[in-house]
Amino acid sequence: MKELIAKYREKGFKLTPQRLAILKFLDGNTGHPTAEDIYNSIKKIYPTVSFATVYNTLQTLGDKGEILEITIDPQKKHYDPNPNPHHHIICLGCNKIGDIFEDYSEALRLPNRIVEEFKPVGNHINFYGICRECQKKQKRRN
Amino acid sequence: MKELIAKYREKGFKLTPQRLAILKFLDGNTGHPTAEDIYNSIKKIYPTVSFATVYNTLQTLGDKGEILEITIDPQKKHYDPNPNPHHHIICLGCNKIGDIFEDYSEALRLPNRIVEEFKPVGNHINFYGICRECQKKQKRRN
DNA sequence: TTACCAGATTAGAATTATTCTAATCTAAAT
């Protein structure tokens, strides 16, 4: 926590109690929470916290490159506190998201046509699958 | 058009004038339209068409595997009438989407940990870049 | 050709995620 405080303060990030709670919730969290997940968690400690604060903080953290905004779920955004580029796999049954740290960049060579029209700056692979629990549920249904 | 009609009729897809207009609009369209783009286009011919019809039709076409729903834009869904798996590149400036038909599947081997937890069934790569026009705009601003 | 009905269409309301507003508050620099 001490490091968290120092880390953000030195980036000119004003450290309010609400923000600290958000940072603490995100720190090391691999569950890919949504804004609502974060809001619900923070509300337990700061019952008057507002969604605006959550969204503002996430926006700021994203701009600073401290978290990733994941658009793999068509319903809502998820947030990933690991800012190192990596990929994700989403369960088509329950929308659970897993992390994939494999580096495929070497293999992802783009055709010239694209390189000329777009200046590519990054990539993100969405893998799709069925998680173990959802596989079980499917079997039960059959 | 004749083929379109035959193709969908034989899949038990009831062909209403509104649906035909949607199919015609989508056929060969590489602009990755949103539901609103489609609605606006169809409305010119059928002024009473409703968003529900557009969304219902897109949903049905998606379920039948005739179109792809693209979640690359955090604001809204885009639709791609080319159902063959392929990838996309989105301009970070204006959200324009380009198609990428390169096949990377051979290279995208997943770690065992993932294969065991999720049964992978597909993948989709989101590339990010800056399109020519947005590059020009950036230069002008400097 | 007609009657039928499963499924399609419609207007408009509802829902949901996210953003905006404007008043108030506060972290942290001086």
Place this chain on the structure above:
DNA sequence: ATTTAGATTAGAATAATTCTAATCTGGTAA
């Protein structure tokens, strides 16, 4: 202690999408 840029808040606004329930119609079969 004072100051102020930036953060917080409640609640309204916006925007995409889904739902509802009444009405309509394409396509099948009598």
